[in-house]
Structure formats: C-alpha cells, structure tokens
Amino acid sequence: MSNGILVFAEHRAGAFNKTSFEAIAAAQQLGTSLQQPVTAVVLFTDDSLAREVAAYNVAKVISAENPSLAEYTPDAYTDAMEQVVRATDPQYVIMPHTYLVRDYAPKLSARFGKGVISDCIRANASGDRVTFSRRIFLGKIDADVVSDGEPPVFATFQSGAYRAEQAEKGSGAQIESMPVEVGEVRMQPEPAFQEVKQAVDLTKTDVIVAIGRGIKSQENIALAQGLADALGGDLAASRPICDAGWLPIDRQIGSSGQTVAPKLYVALGISGAIQHLVGMKNAGTIVAVNKDPEAPIFDIADYGIVGDLFEVVPVLTEEIKRLKG
Amino acid sequence: MKIIVLMKQVGNKDAILRINRDETWIEEGDLSFEVNESDGYALEEALRLREKHGGEVVVCSMGPQRVKSVIKDALARGADRAIHIAGDDLAHVGPFASATILAEAIHGEQPDLVLTGLQSDDYGFAQTGVILAELLKFPHATIVIEVDASGERLRVKRELESGWYQWYSMPTPALLTIQSGISQIRYATLKGIMAAKKKEIREVTPSAEALSGAAQHQRVTKIYFPLKTKQTQFLGNGDAKAGAAQLAEKLRTEARVI
Numbered sequence: 001m002s003n004g005i006l007v008f009a010e011h012r013a014g015a016f017n018k019t020s021f022e023a024i025a026a027a028q029q030l031g032t033s034l035q036q037p038v039t040a041v042v043l044f045t046d047d048s049l050a051r052e053v054a055a056y057n058v059a060k061v062i063s064a065e066n067p068s069l070a071e072y073t074p075d076a077y078t079d080a081m082e083q084v085v086r087a088t089d090p091q092y093v094i095m096p097h098t099y100l101v102r103d104y105a106p107k108l109s110a111r112f113g114k115g116v117i118s119d120c121i122r123a124n125a126s127g128d129r130v131t132f133s134r135r136i137f138l139g140k141i142d143a144d145v146v147s148d149g150e151p152p153v154f155a156t157f158q159s160g161a162y163r164a165e166q167a168e169k170g171s172g173a174q175i176e177s178m179p180v181e182v183g184e185v186r187m188q189p190e191p192a193f194q195e196v197k198q199a200v201d202l203t204k205t206d207v208i209v210a211i212g213r214g215i216k217s218q219e220n221i222a223l224a225q226g227l228a229d230a231l232g233g234d235l236a237a238s239r240p241i242c243d244a245g246w247l248p249i250d251r252q253i254g255s256s257g258q259t260v261a262p263k264l265y266v267a268l269g270i271s272g273a274i275q276h277l278v279g280m281k282n283a284g285t286i287v288a289v290n291k292d293p294e295a296p297i298f299d300i301a302d303y304g305i306v307g308d309l310f311e312v313v314p315v316l317t318e319e320i321k322r323l324k325g
Numbered sequence: 326m327k328i329i330v331l332m333k334q335v336g337n338k339d340a341i342l343r344i345n346r347d348e349t350w351i352e353e354g355d356l357s358f359e360v361n362e363s364d365g366y367a368l369e370e371a372l373r374l375r376e377k378h379g380g381e382v383v384v385c386s387m388g389p390q391r392v393k394s395v396i397k398d399a400l401a402r403g404a405d406r407a408i409h410i411a412g413d414d415l416a417h418v419g420p421f422a423s424a425t426i427l428a429e430a431i432h433g434e435q436p437d438l439v440l441t442g443l444q445s446d447d448y449g450f451a452q453t454g455v456i457l458a459e460l461l462k463f464p465h466a467t468i469v470i471e472v473d474a475s476g477e478r479l480r481v482k483r484e485l486e487s488g489w490y491q492w493y494s495m496p497t498p499a500l501l502t503i504q505s506g507i508s509q510i511r512y513a514t515l516k517g518i519m520a521a522k523k524k525e526i527r528e529v530t531p532s533a534e535a536l537s538g539a540a541q542h543q544r545v546t547k548i549y550f551p552l553k554t555k556q557t558q559f560l561g562n563g564d565a566k567a568g569a570a571q572l573a574e575k576l577r578t579e580a581r582v583i
C-alpha cells in the first residue's frame with residue numbers, strides 16, 4: 001500500500017536551489033501530521049550534494065543515477081522520477097515550484113494519469129486527509145483543494161511558503177543509490193548564460209517608484225516620473241509594462257527582473273502577484289496605491305491608499321515637494 | 326508549418342472579484358472576460374512564424390459560448406481558422422482533464438507546433454501545455470521567450486530563474502509554452518475584422534471517454550480572500566487626496582524617508 005512522502009530536491013550547477021529546503025520543511029511537517037516517513041530524492045549528484053540532503057531529518061535519501069541526468073532535460077528527469085515514484089510508492093510527492101519543476105512535474109504526473117496541485121502556500125492534514133491551499137487569480141484569492149484520486153498526489157510549493165530554516169536537521173540519513181533507465185532524450189540544452197550587464201542598476205537606489213498596469217498608458221508614466229523626481233528616486237515597473245515596451249526590461253522588478261531592497265518602494269497600480277513580490281518584499285517601507293482593496297500588494301504594504309492613482313499621485317507629489325521645500 | 330495556438334478566456338484582470346455563494350468560484354455574472362495574457366503572446370508568435378515560414382495558424386479554445394469572442398478576436402488578428410471545444414463546465418475540469426480533451430480535439434490536425442500560454446491568470450495551474458505534450462508524445466519547452474524555426478530542429482530560448490537563459494533544440498512536432506513579452510502584440514485591423522467573418526470556427530464537443538478522464542484529482546472545496554498577515558495602515562479612508570496628504574506626512578515623521 002502507498003505510504004510515505006517523497007520530496008524532490010533540485011540542484012543545478014553543483015548547488016541546491018534554496019526552495020528545495022523549503023520543500024523539505026513542507027514534507028517534514030506533513031510527515032509529522034500524517035505520521036509517515038519522508039524520503040528525499042536527488043537526481044545524479046556527487047556524494048557531497050547527497051550528503052547535504054542526508055543531514056536533514058529524513059528516513060533516507062535516494063540518489064537516482066544515470067549519465068543522461070547530468071544536465072536537466074524534461075525527458076530524462078521525467079523518466080528517472082517516474083521510476084523513483086513507482087519504486088517508493090508514496091502517498092505524496094512534494095516539490096518546490098521552481099521553473100525547473102514547472103517544466104517537468106506535469107509531465108511526470110501525467111504518467112500517473114493526473115495533474116499537479118501546483119504552487120501551494122499551505123498544507124493542512126486532518127486525519128489522513130490533506131487540504132492544500134493555493135493562490136488563484138494572480139494571488140487575489142486562496143483555494144482549498146483536496147484530491148479524491150488514488151495516490152500518489154503530486155504537489156508543488158511556492159517559494160517562501162515554508163522557511164528553509166524550518167527544515168529539521170537529523171543524525172545523518174542513509175543514502176541509497178538507485179540506477180534508473182532513461183529513454184530517448186529529445187531536447188538538447190545549450191549552456192545557460194546571463195544577458196549582458198544591465199544599464200540601470202536599481203539595487204543601489206534608496207527610493208523606487210514602481211508602476212504597474214494600473215498606469216494605463218505610456219503617456220501617464222510622466223506622472224510617476226514626477227513623483228520619483230520629487231522623492232529623489234528611480235522609476236521601475238511590473239512585467240506587463242516592460243512587456244509592452246513602455247519601459248526597458250532593466251527596470252523590471254520581480255522573479256524575471258531585478259530583486260531590490262530600497263528604503264522606500266512605492267507601488268502604483270501594481271496588483272502584487274508573487275512573481276513581482278519576490279523582487280521587492282524586502283524593501284524597508286512599502287507603499288501601495290491601488291483601487292482594489294483586495295489587491296494582494298496590500299498584504300505586504302506598510303501604508304496603503306485604496307483609490308485612483310491618478311488622484312493620489314499629483315497630490316502626493318505636491319505634498320512631498322512642499323515638505324522637502 | 327501548421328501551428329495550433331491554445332487560447333483560454335479568463336476574467337478581466339481589473340475586475341473587483343466577488344466570491345460566489347457556494348464559495349467554490351467567483352461570481353461570473355458581473356464579470357467581463359478577456360484573453361489570458363500569455364496566450365495573446367502565443368498567438369502573436371504563431372502569426373510571426375507563419376509570416377516567416379508559411380503555413381497555417383489554427384486557434385483552439387475550450388469553454389462556454391462566451392469564448393467565441395476570444396476566437397473572433399484571434400481570427401481578426403490573423404489566425405486562419407478555429408476550433409471551439411464547447412461546454413459550460415469545461416473551464417473547471419482541472420489540468421489533466423483539460424489536456425485530455427484538448428488532445429482529443431487537436432490530435433487529428435497533426436500540427437507541427439502547438440503553442441500555449443505559460444499559465445492561466447485564473448486557475449494558474451501552469452501545466453495544461455506540458456501535460457498535453459506528454460499526451461501527444463511531443464517534446465516540449467516551457468517559459469519560452471524566443472523561437473527559431475529556420476533550421477532542421479526547432480531552437481528555443483527559455484527563461485530560467487535569476488536572470489539566466491538557455492537555448493534548447495528539439496525535433497518537431499513540439500509544444501512550447503510562451504512567456505508574456507516575447508514580442509509586441511498586433512491589434513486587429515478593420516480589414517482583419519471583416520476578413521474574420523468568413524473564417525471557419527469548427528465547434529466540437531468532447532467525447533464521453535475524454536470527459537470521463539475528468540475525475541477530480543484536485544477538487545476545490547472552498548475559495549476565500551487570503552488572510553492579511555501584515556498590519557497595513559490604510560490612509561484617507563476612501564478619500565484619495567486626503568490619503569495622499571497623510572501619506573506624505575507619515576513618510577516624513579514615521580518612516581523618515583523624506
């Protein structure tokens with residue numbers, strides 16, 4: 001009978017992705033509530049990486065081995081993980097919601113005739129039933145989700161849902177090497193690279209005024225620029241503004257843009273999707289102006305104004321000029 | 326090159342959402358709808374690939390009759406024809422079931438390329454495309470921001486985390502999930518809108534077999550607004566201008582940033 005929790009730890013270029021340890025913390029908490037053992041799985045690592053995971057409080061670490069796993073491809077990872085899942089027969093397969101996991105986990109779950117309960121922020125066990133909570137509508141609403149199907153249940157956890165420091169250390173778990181077979185690998189990766197250094201470095205600025213889709217049109221950006229000037233700060237944006245070409249990409253804040261921690265971050269007409277929040281949530285003081293009182297940006301704001309930014313910004317700009325005056 | 330583009334209709338992002346009485350979904354009655362953001366970029370990429378390499382762009386959308394407006398807009402922007410998988414509940418069947426139904430509808434088309442958005446703005450599963458690729462036995466790549474179809478193999482640039490990128494190559498037929506911003510989206514022209522009236526929209530319904538795969542592997546029991554964890558000071562109490570004046574004062578005296 002299916003039993004236990006399998007947790008996938010992701011590594012790339014010789015280091016674990018930090019969200020892997022968050023996933024281990026999530027798996028451990030589930031394991032404790034359900035009284036089921038947690039097994040960690042790593043794909044094709046050297047000993048030191050496997051040992052790093054074995055230092056956590058888990059029943060064992062499986063290291064799946066095949067030369068085709070040296071570089072990530074969805075074909076090879078899915079083949080390998082399918083065999084590990086079938087061999088361990090767990091009730092739950094827990095993974096971090098990273099770009100790499102997004103790329104192969106649905107393919108893996110499809111081999112079991114189901115999808116993934118993706119991007120969860122919580123899991124609560126009551127009896128032997130687990131309720132997963134995930135954000136929908138770009139973070140505006142939470143949904144509680146249960147699985148009525150056969151195990152295994154595949155679930156991924158959003159970055160920051162659990163804290164990596166919450167993952168319990170143990171006394172050194174046993175490492176089991178498992179040879180796996182990999183079929184034809186159709187995708188061929190080229191070496192990963194970074195784009196040339198950005199022209200604007202927003203990580204050094206003390207004050208950032210960031211605009212989102214609420215700014216409505218390119219002409220209106222001047223309004224936000226006026227506020228940024230009054231505050232002596234720089235202009236930044238959410239992704240859709242850069243996608244539309246209204247501001248260059250090096251002004252984008254978030255998971256696929258820059259990560260900043262200025263003293264003051266003013267978010268104008270930004271809803272606060274997780275991919276934006278990860279880029280700015282460590283700012284000292286966060287101000288949000290949004291006409292939607294339920295906008296998720298307010299969850300991390302120190303000061304909020306529920307209202308039309310076109311009314312707020314001109315007054316704010318004038319007041320700041322006067323106070324600085 | 327025959328390209329199928331999957332386009333989902335979702336609630337307007339600017340709408341103030343209200344939760345329905347069952348607490349299982351939002352109140353849709355007062356909502357306006359639009360195309361899922363990344364799907365718009367997937368269509369744009371398909372049109373550009375057709376302009377370069379020839380072929381056909383077929384749009385496929387699944388959902389109630391209202392999704393016809395997404396289809397018509399795509400035809401007006403230049404798609405050649407469309408498939409509408411019609412059914413009132415098809416927007417709520419879960420990603421594996423969606424992919425099963427989509428696979429059934431497009432299988433016979435034998436496309437060279439299937440493009441989807443990278444994730445839907447309502448349910449946000451981020452997986453319908455990848456599952457569909459597995460069901461069609463196509464190789465896939467996700468979060469694609471550039472496509473080069475000029476060679477023997479398809480070459481795509483993927484966005485990775487923290488500012489890293491990677492090119493992948495793969496044989497066709499293949500499935501790609503497209504990231505927003507891959508290129509600037511064109512608007513429908515008046516000529517396009519006129520031409521769209523003559524284009525084919527084939528309406529299909531899922532077979533009982535495909536629907537039976539819709540077993541609930543993830544059943545929503547309840548939806549609700551997230552609990553706020555931070556004590557945000559709300560200023561102005563509905564009066565935006567008063568709020569702005571209070572904010573300036575607070576930034577000086579409390580936050581000490583000016």
Ligand SMILES: Cc1cc2nc3c(=O)[nH]c(=O)nc-3n(C[C@H](O)[C@H](O)[C@H](O)COP(=O)(O)OP(=O)(O)OC[C@H]3O[C@@H](n4cnc5c(N)ncnc54)[C@H](O)[C@@H]3O)c2cc1C
Nearest residue numbers: 212213214238239254255256257269270271275276291309
């Ligand atoms: C893999 C991936 C990577 C991503 N990377 C990033 C990233 O790096 N950075 C990023 O920002 N996003 C990123 N995104 C996109 C992200 O999910 C959101 O879609 C995006 O952040 C939303 O931008 P927004 O808040 O400007 O727009 P919306 O979500 O449309 O919000 C606009 C807001 O403006 C408000 N508004 C409208 N009019 C007014 C007005 N007159 N006055 C006041 N308020 C108003 C609305 O109430 C709404 O809250 C990524 C997504 C994915 C899937």
Ligand SMILES: Nc1ncnc2c1ncn2[C@@H]1O[C@H](COP(=O)(O)O)[C@@H](O)[C@H]1O
Nearest residue numbers: 331332387441442444445450451452453
């Ligand atoms: N009902 C649908 N009709 C057409 N395409 C869809 C539908 N549901 C999902 N898709 C496609 O799958 C992508 C990912 O959706 P999701 O897995 O829900 O995040 C979307 O961007 C669409 O391209």
